Amino acid sequence: MISQEKFINDCAAKFEEWFNNFKLREYDKCNRIARTHIDTCRIILKGEKWNSEEANNITYISGVLFSGLNEFVRIAELTRGGTWPMDNKRTEEIWKLMWNSLERFEFCSPYFVAQQFDSIKERLEELREDFVTNFGHGFYASPEILIKKEICSICGKDTRACLHIGGNLYNGEMCYNVPKDIQMRTVSVVTVPRDPRCRIWPWNMKEDRTFQTAIIVLFTIDDWLDEPKLEHEN
Amino acid sequence: MAQFKDIELTSILRFGLTYDKISPFDIICLPENLVGVTNPSELYDASDAITLSKLLKAEGVKCANSFDLNLEALVFERRSKEKWFGIVYIRNNVVIPVFVSVIATLIANEITESSKSKDPTQPVPQVHIELKLEKINSVTTLKYDGDAQTLISILKTLEADTVSTE
Numbered sequence: 454m455i456s457q458e459k460f461i462n463d464c465a466a467k468f469e470e471w472f473n474n475f476k477l478r479e480y481d482k483c484n485r486i487a488r489t490h491i492d493t494c495r496i497i498l499k500g501e502k503w504n505s506e507e508a509n510n511i512t513y514i515s516g517v518l519f520s521g522l523n524e525f526v527r528i529a530e531l532t533r534g535g536t537w538p539m540d541n542k543r544t545e546e547i548w549k550l551m552w553n554s555l556e557r558f559e560f561c562s563p564y565f566v567a568q569q570f571d572s573i574k575e576r577l578e579e580l581r582e583d584f585v586t587n588f589g590h591g592f593y594a595s596p597e598i599l600i601k602k603e604i605c606s607i608c609g610k611d612t613r614a615c616l617h618i619g620g621n622l623y624n625g626e627m628c629y630n631v632p633k634d635i636q637m638r639t640v641s642v643v644t645v646p647r648d649p650r651c652r653i654w655p656w657n658m659k660e661d662r663t664f665q666t667a668i669i670v671l672f673t674i675d676d677w678l679d680e681p682k683l684e685h686e687n
Numbered sequence: 688m689a690q691f692k693d694i695e696l697t698s699i700l701r702f703g704l705t706y707d708k709i710s711p712f713d714i715i716c717l718p719e720n721l722v723g724v725t726n727p728s729e730l731y732d733a734s735d736a737i738t739l740s741k742l743l744k745a746e747g748v749k750c751a752n753s754f755d756l757n758l759e760a761l762v763f764e765r766r767s768k769e770k771w772f773g774i775v776y777i778r779n780n781v782v783i784p785v786f787v788s789v790i791a792t793l794i795a796n797e798i799t800e801s802s803k804s805k806d807p808t809q810p811v812p813q814v815h816i817e818l819k820l821e822k823i824n825s826v827t828t829l830k831y832d833g834d835a836q837t838l839i840s841i842l843k844t845l846e847a848d849t850v851s852t853e
Contacts, residue, residue, distance in 0.1 A: 595765070595766045596766050597764070597765050599764075600761060600762040600764060601761055602762075603734075612737055613732070613740070613752045613755075614754050616744060616745055618741055619738065630734070632762070632764070643767050644809070645768040645769070646766070646768060647765075647766045648766060669766065
């Protein structure tokens with residue numbers, strides 16, 4: 454396994470290398486850098502891990518960061534030419550990618566400071582404003598869920614019985630509240646959603662005023678920890 | 688025998704709780720629908736209330752949630768940006784500064800988002816909480832459904848009152 458010191462020093466260097474290639478629009482190189490780094494993070498966290506909680510947390514954070522950068526490259530490709538608002542499917546894809554990367558970068562922001570990173574986040578904010586200009590603030594599906602039992606992903610106890618906080622990192626592992634036995638009560642249409650990916654797009658509205666939209670998106674900022682699917686599995 | 692000083696809190700007696708059971712705690716995060724239901728299997732905690740109770744415990748506050756009180760409450764998760772804290776019963780004024788600081792941390796994102804919003808017509812995420820403050824011979828109830836910034840101002844006033852009373 455790569456040494457802990459080398460890996461941590463490499464994180465910043467890899468980011469700079471990624472950014473320099475991004476400026477040159479060398480998107481394939483960017484993707485290669487990001488994928489290699491994500492693979493290394495996955496191997497470390499799924500394997501023996503470091504002996505230091507801090508090093509494991511840094512590994513997790515850099516995995517999240519490079520996963521967001523991968524999505525940012527995809528956004529750059531999809532928005533090239535500026536005609537994307539005319540293409541409904543592409544608009545939906547960019548919207549989801551934008552929120553995925555915003556969520557990942559928001560998580561990384563307290564830990565990773567770099568001027569180049571700020572410029573990436575600013576670009577995403579500009580894109581968010583482009584969406585408001587083109588499509589307004591929007592309406593979203595927001596379900597209410599009753600959960601019979603909720604388990605802490607770190608210790609397996611009832612979430613009320615431990616002190617692990619959902620959304621916090623523990624030795625390179627994110628704490629999630631895992632619902633068991635859920636019952637959906639209602640789905641509301643709201644303007645301030647928890648998950649903006651559940652947006653109701655006007656083109657998905659039928660003449661009889663019914664519409665199709667996602668009500669829950671199973672997105673987590675550490676989805677890169679799952680083994681990548683082979684081409685034929687996609 | 689000690690008794691509940693709030694007519695609504697007496698409703699928890701239906702669920703097997705006594706004043707003596709809750710007396711070791713300074714803050715109790717109660718199921719949101721405690722007053723309205725008769726069947727204990729219908730009780731539910733707001734998901735944000737669970738996080739609130741854990742953060743208070745982590746800060747060293749003697750805090751109880753439904754699990755600590757042996758109430759088998761469900762968890763009610765609203766997938767909206769709003770924050771729901773259910774009923775928070777503060778039995779000791781000394782812990783109010785810690786409570787205000789923890790709540791402020793939990794709703795910090797909502798405050799940032801409101802201040803960042805460039806469009807005044809765009810609604811800001813709301814915060815919902817029912818605070819019950821135990822006084823010498825009574826319980827004061829503050830039911831709040833509004834923006835995060837105003838709640839913090841109200842809680843700061845509450846905190847200042849506590850300090851001046853001390």
